[in-house]
Amino acid sequence: MELIQENPDLSAYLAAGEVIDHDHPLVRETAARLAKNATDSYAYARLAFEFVRDEIPHSQDSGDPRVTWRASDVLEQRTGICYAKAHALTALLRAEDIPTALCYQKFDVVHGLVAVRFNGAWHRQDPRGNKPGVDARFSLDGEQLAFQPDFAAGELDHPVLYAAPHPAVLDALRAAPDRPYLWETLPGELP
DSSP states (O other), X not given: OOOEESSSOGGGGGOOOSSSOTTSHHHXXXXXXXXXXXXXXXXXXXXXXXXXXXXXXXXXXXXXXXXXXXXXXXXXXXXXXXXXXXXXXXXXXXXXXXXXXXXXXXXXXXXXXXXXXXXXXXXXXXOSOOBTTBOOOOOSSSOOOSOOOOGGGTOEEOOEEBSSOOHHHXXXXXXXXXXXXXXXXXXXXXX
């Protein structure tokens, strides 16, 4: 699949904002701590991915009712669904000047992941969190995502790489008072 940058300006995939708040002290502190154990940007990206995947539980898996959406809140509260975990990973990667995009897959609902840019190409990564039947890994040599779409069943990979969260995703997160409510209002499509 050919991935398509929504914004042709690569600097958009390094930008901070309200959601991808990599200028926040907690994001900076976490990034600096992870960077101490990295020999290069690839090693840092893998460490950041594994940190978000393994140290921040997916709220559905853990039964946590809280809804997070801002990267710094995900890191502080140590919980989030796929979208929120993708926001946290994006912020950690951008904090170390690694261009990172948000991207999506469609199953019964829209699933969030990220793409990182290395060696002139985008590589999708899924920090959702592993569990029985899910084994996502950081890789630049072929995708190892949490889920693979069944195209015959109408599932798909969205090829667009977003610099900021898709509005449908962000609206659902912001409107949800808790995860059970969010689970009923997750977007099924990206308009």
